[in-house]
Amino acid sequence: MDALYTAAATANGREGRAVSSDGTLDLPLALPPALGGNGKGTNPEQLFAAGYAACFASAMGAVGRQEKIDVSDVSVTAEVSIGKDAADGGFALSVVIRAELPDHLQGEPGRALLEKTHAFCPYSKATRGNIPVELVIE
Structure with a gap:
């Protein structure tokens, strides 16, 4: 890089x-x-959530421009949870990305947009295979 x-x-x-x-x-x-x-x-979880939400929303803007999809009314919330890691007794993180999408992006168009954004977003790339990340459309 x-x-x-x-x-x-x-x-x-x-x-x-x-x-x-x-x-x-x-x-x-x-x-x-x-x-x-x-x-x-x-706390670190709030800072990570803010960074991930901002990065994901920005990545969605880039994907939207590539796909010619209007994402100006999209809002992204990242929920970062910390809990016990059963594997080593320490702590682990998980993330839920909630995308509030307008009517024209409900259903399959929105799901496809989220999946493409998740593949493109640098935070998603950094977490892939390391922590669970769930994508939710609202």
Whole structure:
């Protein structure tokens, strides 16, 4: 791969800060209450969900342009879950991508668009075969 852009961020744990190298991102981190924390900050799962949703929506725009499909009214939500990994006793992630599609993309046209987007999206490529990713049309 020939890198066109590289983002860098530093964090000092799940309860600290996450700061990008250019200072644009500077967020407090905290465990969510469901994991025993106070929830007074963001967490890696929220950051991953935001990045994945934005990337998937952008990828859908690119696929839509290639296929001559209007995706201007599409909204994408990524739900990132963390839970126990039965294989090693640690933790594992899973993702549900929810695409809110307009009427003209309901049914098979929307399913085909989601599948093509999932094949094209860099986040989907990075997670493929590593964590379960479910695609849902709403």
